[in-house]
Amino acid sequence: MPKTLTRSSALYQEALTCFPAGVNSPVRAFKAVGGQPLFIREGKGSKVTDADGNEYIDYLGSWGPLILGHAHPEVVRKTAAAIEKGTSFGTPHEGEVALARLVKECFPSMELLRFVNSGTEATMSAIRLARGFTGRDIVLKFEGCYHGHSDSLLAKAGSGAMTFGVPDSAGVPGDITRKTLTVPYNDTAAFTAIMEKEGPRIAAVIVEPVAGNMGLVLPREGFLEALRASTAEHGAVLIFDEVITGFRVAKGGAQERCGIRPDLTTLGKVLGGGFPLAAYGGKKEIMEQVAPLGSVYQAGTLSGNPVAVAAGRATLEAILSEQNFYDTLAAKTDLLVRTVGEIFTRRGIPHVINHFASMFTIFFTGGEVFDYQSAKKAQADRYGPFFHHMLERGIYFPPSQFETAFVSSAHTEKDIEATAAAAEKTFTLQEMTWK
Numbered sequence: 001m002p003k004t005l006t007r008s009s010a011l012y013q014e015a016l017t018c019f020p021a022g023v024n025s026p027v028r029a030f031k032a033v034g035g036q037p038l039f040i041r042e043g044k045g046s047k048v049t050d051a052d053g054n055e056y057i058d059y060l061g062s063w064g065p066l067i068l069g070h071a072h073p074e075v076v077r078k079t080a081a082a083i084e085k086g087t088s089f090g091t092p093h094e095g096e097v098a099l100a101r102l103v104k105e106c107f108p109s110m111e112l113l114r115f116v117n118s119g120t121e122a123t124m125s126a127i128r129l130a131r132g133f134t135g136r137d138i139v140l141k142f143e144g145c146y147h148g149h150s151d152s153l154l155a156k157a158g159s160g161a162m163t164f165g166v167p168d169s170a171g172v173p174g175d176i177t178r179k180t181l182t183v184p185y186n187d188t189a190a191f192t193a194i195m196e197k198e199g200p201r202i203a204a205v206i207v208e209p210v211a212g213n214m215g216l217v218l219p220r221e222g223f224l225e226a227l228r229a230s231t232a233e234h235g236a237v238l239i240f241d242e243v244i245t246g247f248r249v250a251k252g253g254a255q256e257r258c259g260i261r262p263d264l265t266t267l268g269k270v271l272g273g274g275f276p277l278a279a280y281g282g283k284k285e286i287m288e289q290v291a292p293l294g295s296v297y298q299a300g301t302l303s304g305n306p307v308a309v310a311a312g313r314a315t316l317e318a319i320l321s322e323q324n325f326y327d328t329l330a331a332k333t334d335l336l337v338r339t340v341g342e343i344f345t346r347r348g349i350p351h352v353i354n355h356f357a358s359m360f361t362i363f364f365t366g367g368e369v370f371d372y373q374s375a376k377k378a379q380a381d382r383y384g385p386f387f388h389h390m391l392e393r394g395i396y397f398p399p400s401q402f403e404t405a406f407v408s409s410a411h412t413e414k415d416i417e418a419t420a421a422a423a424e425k426t427f428t429l430q431e432m433t434w435k
């Protein structure tokens, strides 16, 4: 029986009169998959409940932060305790030092860091710092990597921009994006060639070391190593944007997994445990250029907010207190990917499921997905019906082919079985046989 969405529909109609497309961030609008967004009332563990009381197993995880699932008891308890003590001081406080200590232990490359409020702010600040440090203007990024919505980084950005077929945003001066070079992800030869030519003018190379914004795309062997070697050779700052992968793929992020030490790192999402908190940091000599030590300006009224910091600390402490946290999570994700993948294979549905640690994307394509162009070959028009049928059966995947799904420590084997059962049922439907 179709789900009742009366309350969500009414809220959506009203939201349309309040926000552009009724939402406060583009991908929430379900534009890629059609229909109307669900209004979520609450989340607990691996599940969310919508405004009409329908329950879903959630693989969106608020787009990555909720590695412990929704309303983790310790995160709630410690955050509530922090609120009792005041919500913002605009001064240094003990909690931010304790959290920074944890971050530095996990990310030895972050010798000094700054807390900010969003991933966008972290990458924007890191780019400004790299420019200030090198005295150069040009930034090199990779097609399909999304680094937030600051002007310099909205060239060939993935995520929402890719979903809507808007590679660049209106309102960004050409003079700014002309200072951003883009190269296909995983194309070491193209990268090396451009560095040979432009190397001495390049301030920073910014990359998602595991890309999560064109769907999940893994770095090929040698790609990140080439970035490290070439930036070092040409005196450019290498920035690993670990807003998604930081504390997600290992406690030390993708840089721990690949054994590469970037010059600067950006963090967000898991770091804030569901609150607005992010960070940028790296080599001491670079970070010492930040005001008031140096001349690169960056500031924030709510930076290092004590409530967000408490939620982040509680999240990291819960992760670090469990010995096999990441192995367990990866095993669960492997099981999910294998089980769902077998259903597709049995039914002759062309697919590739890219996965890494607790991240995965189902691409409806026959070929390997390793960059922006190959991701675009996936049949996004097949993804929409799949998404809706799964949603109808209580499974909440990301509402776009070009996003990453996340498994949390709250997901159970029972959730995985339910997800597989929903996929099985979906593909018994006449319209989903795809013959």
Ligand code: PLP
Pocket (backbone or CB within 6 Å): 063, 117, 118, 119, 120, 121, 123, 146, 147, 148, 149, 208, 212, 213, 241, 242, 243, 244, 268, 269, 278
């Ligand atoms: N960097 C990456 C890799 C991201 O995935 C995102 C957001 O999805 C950002 C930066 C921007 O973060 P925020 O949405 O917190 O501004």
